[in-house]
Amino acid sequence: MGIIQAICISEVRGVQKHAIPEADLTPEWGIVGDAHGGNWHRQVSLLGLEKIEAFRAKGADVAYGAFGENLVVDGFDFRTLPVGTLLAVGDVLLQMTQIGKECHNHCAIYKAVGDCIMPREGVFAKVLHGGHIKVGDEMKLIPRTEPLPWQAAVITLSDKGARGEREDKSGPAIVQRLEAEGYEVVEQILLADDAAALKTTLTRLADQRQLDLILTTGGTGFGPRDVTPEATMAVATRLAPGIAEAIRAASLAITPRAMLSRAVSVIRGKTLIVNLPGSPKAVCESMDVFLPQMPHALGLLRGEVRDCAR
Structure with a gap:
């Protein structure tokens, strides 16, 4: 089980995400109001709180959302979970679809300190069932009742x-x-x-x-x-x-x-x-x-x- 520590969005692409207290999620888009949503497999990005704190311990003063993450969660090392993992927050059901990402254009954090953890530590998910979430909500792993399709x-x-x-x-x-x-x-x-x-x-x-x-x-x-x-x-x-x-x-x-x-x-x-x-x-x-x-x-x-x- 994990706890959502931050929900972050950016209304315009190319602008750093900022924290909001609550959000609605839909299968058609992802997080309502986030410019990076859409009908694709990378609707929601997730990052573990431990990874951010370890980065901060190196002397980098980074706010939530600085790495492009939508959800900061305490209690999960997402990188260790396989694609297809199901994550539930209340009525919201997410399915992990990708581990890490390519970094084509370095973000502001990378340009400032020479490193960014999102490409190697972040994961992405699509929304299977929508609903409302807020900071402090619990996130749970949901066992699959049947294997992921080939x-x-x-x-x-x-x-x-x-x-x-x-x-x-x-x-x-x-x-x-x-x-x-x-x-x-x-x-x-x-x-x-x-x-x-x-x-x-x-x-x-x-x-x-x-x-x-x-x-x-x-x-x-x-x-x-x-x-x-x-x-x-x-x-x-x-x-x-x-x-x-x-x-x-x-x-x-x-x-x-x-x-x-x-x-x-x-x-x-x-x-x-x-x-x-x-x-x-x-x-x-x-x-x-x-x-x-x-x-x-x-x-x-x-x-x-x-x-x-x-």
């Missing part, structure tokens, strides 16, 4: 697609198939064939969003801009070559050009990352190969499955 992201790699010169058909085909199988596709992304951008995106999705599955499409051939396998391998913590090998083996029965695929399959943390071909037809054929085995594989990564015996 969560996935789809990334299309295409220079022409990123420039708007070609319609992405493979990405939507993957999304449609995943959703038909009961997956929650939380992000669909279109990137140019750029290794650095792909590595950054894969790392964010695996580490901060803690997704179960990431599927990429495109960039796996012999072309000089086909860098998807190299970028994928660069973020791997473990290899899972059997999936890519099975896709190639099955594809060879359809076309001998399957031997030219350099696609890989790897694990980062608890996230499985699989490279798929660039064409919609090949994508669907590839998913036929490995998708039936995914519940077992992803259950192993989550720690929900222990026995691999046949």
